[in-house]
Amino acid sequence: MATITRDQATGAGITDLERPGRATQRRLRRLLGQQVVPRIILIVMCAVFILPFYWMVALALKSNHELSIYPPTLWPHSLEWFNFKKATEVFPFWRFLWNTTAITALTIIGSVISNPIIAYGFSRIEWPGRDKVFLVVLASVFVPFPVLIVALFDIFARLHWVNTYLPLVVPRFFGTAFWIFLMRQFFMQIPRDISDAARIDGANEFQIFWRIILPQSLPALGVISIFAGIAAWNDFLGPLIYLQDASKYTLSIGLTFFQSQDSYDVKFNLLMAASALVVLPVVVLFLLFQRAFVEGISVGSFK
Amino acid sequence: MNSVTVTSPPGNAPTRHRMTRNEWRNLRNGLLFISPWIIGFLAFLVYPIYYTVRISFTKYTGFGPATWIGLDNYHRMINDPIFWKALWNTVYYTALAVPIGVVVAMGLALCMNQRLPEVPLYRAILFIPSIIPGFALSLIFLILMDPTQGIFNRIITSVGLPGINWFGDPAWVKATFVFMAQFGAGQVALIFLASLKAIPASLHEAAMMDGASAMNRFWNITVPLMTPVILYDLILGLSLGLQIFTQAYIITQGGPIDSSRFYVLYLYDNAFKYGQMGYASALSVVLFVITFVLAALIFWSSNRWVNYDTM
Numbered sequence: 001m002a003t004i005t006r007d008q009a010t011g012a013g014i015t016d017l018e019r020p021g022r023a024t025q026r027r028l029r030r031l032l033g034q035q036v037v038p039r040i041i042l043i044v045m046c047a048v049f050i051l052p053f054y055w056m057v058a059l060a061l062k063s064n065h066e067l068s069i070y071p072p073t074l075w076p077h078s079l080e081w082f083n084f085k086k087a088t089e090v091f092p093f094w095r096f097l098w099n100t101t102a103i104t105a106l107t108i109i110g111s112v113i114s115n116p117i118i119a120y121g122f123s124r125i126e127w128p129g130r131d132k133v134f135l136v137v138l139a140s141v142f143v144p145f146p147v148l149i150v151a152l153f154d155i156f157a158r159l160h161w162v163n164t165y166l167p168l169v170v171p172r173f174f175g176t177a178f179w180i181f182l183m184r185q186f187f188m189q190i191p192r193d194i195s196d197a198a199r200i201d202g203a204n205e206f207q208i209f210w211r212i213i214l215p216q217s218l219p220a221l222g223v224i225s226i227f228a229g230i231a232a233w234n235d236f237l238g239p240l241i242y243l244q245d246a247s248k249y250t251l252s253i254g255l256t257f258f259q260s261q262d263s264y265d266v267k268f269n270l271l272m273a274a275s276a277l278v279v280l281p282v283v284v285l286f287l288l289f290q291r292a293f294v295e296g297i298s299v300g301s302f303k
Numbered sequence: 304m305n306s307v308t309v310t311s312p313p314g315n316a317p318t319r320h321r322m323t324r325n326e327w328r329n330l331r332n333g334l335l336f337i338s339p340w341i342i343g344f345l346a347f348l349v350y351p352i353y354y355t356v357r358i359s360f361t362k363y364t365g366f367g368p369a370t371w372i373g374l375d376n377y378h379r380m381i382n383d384p385i386f387w388k389a390l391w392n393t394v395y396y397t398a399l400a401v402p403i404g405v406v407v408a409m410g411l412a413l414c415m416n417q418r419l420p421e422v423p424l425y426r427a428i429l430f431i432p433s434i435i436p437g438f439a440l441s442l443i444f445l446i447l448m449d450p451t452q453g454i455f456n457r458i459i460t461s462v463g464l465p466g467i468n469w470f471g472d473p474a475w476v477k478a479t480f481v482f483m484a485q486f487g488a489g490q491v492a493l494i495f496l497a498s499l500k501a502i503p504a505s506l507h508e509a510a511m512m513d514g515a516s517a518m519n520r521f522w523n524i525t526v527p528l529m530t531p532v533i534l535y536d537l538i539l540g541l542s543l544g545l546q547i548f549t550q551a552y553i554i555t556q557g558g559p560i561d562s563s564r565f566y567v568l569y570l571y572d573n574a575f576k577y578g579q580m581g582y583a584s585a586l587s588v589v590l591f592v593i594t595f596v597l598a599a600l601i602f603w604s605s606n607r608w609v610n611y612d613t614m
Contacts, residue, residue: 033517038414045411046428049486052443053431055454059446071460072452114339121336127329128322137340140348142538144546144594146567147587150358150574151351154365174343205332234436236549241575252438256553259442268446275439282435290427293434297493 053279060084060273067269080269087273095247096254103168103239103250104232110172111179111228112221118175119183120209124195134184141177146237153241163244168235172228179224182296186220187213223296226289230282251278352591359584365574369581376585385561385569386586390593393566396477397544400484404540405533407488412495413521426496429489441553444483445470470555473562480550480563491536498532499525530609538598545594566590 059067060083061076088094122134156167190213198208239250249257255274286293322330334341359376363369380386411429415422432440447453448469456466469479502525510520548567551557557564557572570590574583 034417035419038417039419041410042414042419042425042429046425049429049432049489051454052440052447052486055447056443059452067452070451071457072454074454074457114343118337118340121333125329125333125336127333128326130333133337136344140344142542142594142598143348143352144542144590146546146548146570147355147591147594148348148351149571150580150583150587151354152347153574154358154580155351155354157365171343171347173339174347175340180340205336209336230434234434234438236436236438236552240552252436255442256438259445259553268449268452271442272446275442279435279439283431286431286434287427290423293430294426294493297490297497
């Protein structure tokens with residue numbers, strides 16, 4: 001009953017002045033269309049979207065014996081929490097974790113330094129041709145990265161950067177189109193008068209950027225750190241191409257490498273336990289900073 | 304403080320305005336601030352593209368000198384059945400995954416746009432699969448869709464239907480990848496939801512007063528106002544769809560019998576397994592051109608269906 005009254009409050013109920021039977025019917029239909037059907041669809045979809053995670057955790061907790069049962073049990077009977085510890089031992093998990101963390105940290109540093117500086121030049125200073133150059137930045141988002149891998153590999157090989165983290169990290173110090181865009185959107189919301197006032201006071205452009213604009217942009221820097229960090233953590237193709245020694249592997253290629261080697265005999269339960277350990281930080285980060293995620297993603301909806 | 308010339312590009316105006324000292328300073332500062340991007344753009348994008356085009360005309364193993372062979376790599380491509388197979392697989396996948404993705408995301412966004420108090424919960428659950436690492440999702444799907452250990456076959460066989468070898472059957476494997484791609488719909492749904500929320504309620508109210516049905520309102524108000532976002536998503540989805548790699552690399556390695564040999568997988572194998580850097584570069588050039596042409600086609604067609612009126 002309460003929901004129906006709220007719907008009327010939206011102003012949709014104005015035309016229900018005719019016969020009472022029809023009005024009730026309409027109300028019922030609106031209730032179905034706005035409450036019941038969407039809810040059922042969303043619940044079903046959520047169940048489907050949770051299924052992979054459920055199966056990952058369920059398998060991670062199964063014993064080796066339970067794994068061999070056919071058809072597979074729908075939930076683990078024994079709850080082998082020890083699998084998580086074992087998973088960190090069959091793979092050089094901690095080594096991979098350290099490597100991934102180092103790359104992620106350097107990526108965040110590079111992104112947080114470069115993107116605000118670049119975005120400042122595209123938003124808070126007016127110079128001829130600026131917006132045309134910015135279109136080039138936007139267009140570069142659509143260049144498929146894989147078409148560059150042959151050349152990038154060969155160029156970095158000549159620089160002796162292959163099998164180091166440099167090819168993964170150094171480019172991040174020169175800006176990433178999407179973060180530049182995101183930062184620029186943020187800078188453009190800051191009133192122009194603030195800069196003008198500082199200019200009259202004799203501040204130069206870098207001082208305005210560093211002392212006035214940047215301190216106001218900490219939320220945007222946070223969004224960039226999170227997104228850039230996750231992109232680095234999730235990266236697969238980059239490490240796959242550039243890293244050769246197993247001791248330098250990231251979690252992404254480390255886990256898949258061991259999965260594909262039959263000789264290591266990695267069982268499904270341990271593979272899923274290790275996957276869960278990789279997925280967990282991302283999920284926790286998301287739950288902690290949901291708002292930042294939603295805002296960051298929604299910026300893409302401009303245009 | 305800025306004069307009118309700021310928006311006109313240099314050299315374009317017939318009567319050239321002489322820039323003031325202030326404008327020169329702004330130009331210098333602007334370029335100084337964006338200089339990291341200029342360097343990165345030239346070093347990590349423009350130069351590699353030029354480099355790729357150049358190597359594509361050579362025979363090059365990655366070691367030693369490259370020998371110029373003109374258009375041979377491109378001729379070879381025309382006669383390479385695996386190239387055509389990979390291209391077909393990739394186009395097939397993209398042509399299904401992207402439009403279906405738009406429909407799924409739109410459905411989710413419309414549902415989340417209703418006044419349900421628990422929407423933040425749905426939003427979180429639906430969004431999570433699109434931020435977790437693709438390689439981890441691939442490992443999970445490898446097992447989720449496994450003929451014996453997977454939950455899907457467990458459900459199907461329990462109602463008496465025959466199990467399906469999702470990733471192992473050439474007839475199913477591409478459809479399974481399309482299905483898997485839908486788990487990324489949460490992110491697009493969020494973008495759609497943001498623009499749904501930007502549609503003024505007054506438009507819908509006015510239409511309702513005139514007796515327009517929900518269907519009517521959806522097609523005549525919601526969809527037209529959403530077309531710019533849909534266009535953006537189609538182009539980005541197209542570019543990403545043609546790049547499909549990680550899932551296939553981890554789950555099928557292109558099999559069974561090349562039925563999931565996607566374009567980038569073939570490109571990668573040529574470059575890093577077969578030592579055919581020249582041929583791989585030619586493949587790169589062709590993928591770049593295909594992406595560009597298809598994106599341009601979508602963009603060009605957008606004149607007919609995208610509504611650029613501001614809301």
